[in-house]
Amino acid sequence: MNELVLIALSAILVNNFVLVQFLGLCPFMGVSKKIETAIGLSLATTFVLTIAAICSYLLQAYVLRPLDLEFLRTISFIVVIAVVVQFTEMLVNKTSPVLYRVLGIFLPLITTNCIVLGVALLNANRIEYGFVASSVNGFAAGLGFSLVLVLFAAMRERIALADVPKPFQGAAIGMITAGLMSLAFMGFSGLVKL
């Protein structure tokens, strides 16, 4: 239990996937202009990351490792993640139109992102991670992504109203803000020793 909390803390704060490991930067910069869309994307990402961690663990532990085919990790993880997310999208579309309207467009968008494959491969690299630890790591990676995305979107909404000098307007001030946030998150290193 203690170890799971440490894994979660590490994925959310210390080794935050966006600001420390620099994965998933395109949705971080691209979908952070409005807080509502940022929340929608956060939910979708958390969902996809958890699913990806679970499926890739199952594939790794029950298919690839027994057959001694671990070099097929990358391609088979991509396939299994894409299929499961697509399947879930169909299921959600059928069962809950409201949820589909919130998550629908973001699900296929986030599936092909590097953060998803990154979580799956990083989990696979750590042989000591069992099923629960992998899932927790995936879920916590999603939480960490949500945290920084929503914080960043809130800041950008305020920056949009601020009097920014012309050379820094638009993406430039966004990059600077992201860099400063990343510096701030570096302060968490040393919080957890893993």
Place this chain on the structure above:
Amino acid sequence: MSMVLFAVITLTVLCLIFGAILGFAAVRFRVEGNPIVDQINSLLPQTQCGQCGYPGCRPYAEAIANGDKINKCPPGGEATIQALADLLDVEPEPLDAVEGEKPVQVAYIREDECIGCTKCIQACPVDAILGAARQMHTVIISECTGCDLCVEPCPVDCIEMRPVTGDLRSWSWQQPVGTPDLILIATDREIQA
């Protein structure tokens, strides 16, 4: 060599299984939603004026999808009917109005008669009327769709519909959209987002 073959076979089997799952899901979880409604709705002018007899553009789009006539939208005019006819592959019909298609017109407030009651502001579906209580109101011509919903509520009858003549003086460049430093009205912000 056998290793490569083994890997290829494993991957093929995996992909076949996943393909079967997706194919099954596509049949089992098919949604009976009607995508044509969205396409029709995107062609309508979104003035939500209600002149078609439905409470807004989307309900009218649903009605068209269920077989209603395509010629009930005066703000859209001939162009919208033509686009709808192309989309639905039916014959374009003349606009369903008393005197056929009205000329393109905008509301005009005779400003010295306006008492500033704000009733027309509340009636305007596209927020094209500018003013405040007990202040004179005026119409933003470029925003007005000519739906004449503001004529009826005016207590002093100071609003009239005037035809817009397309001549050199009224012609203007199309407004640029989506540039970050040119947010003029709320719709620009929406387009940008």
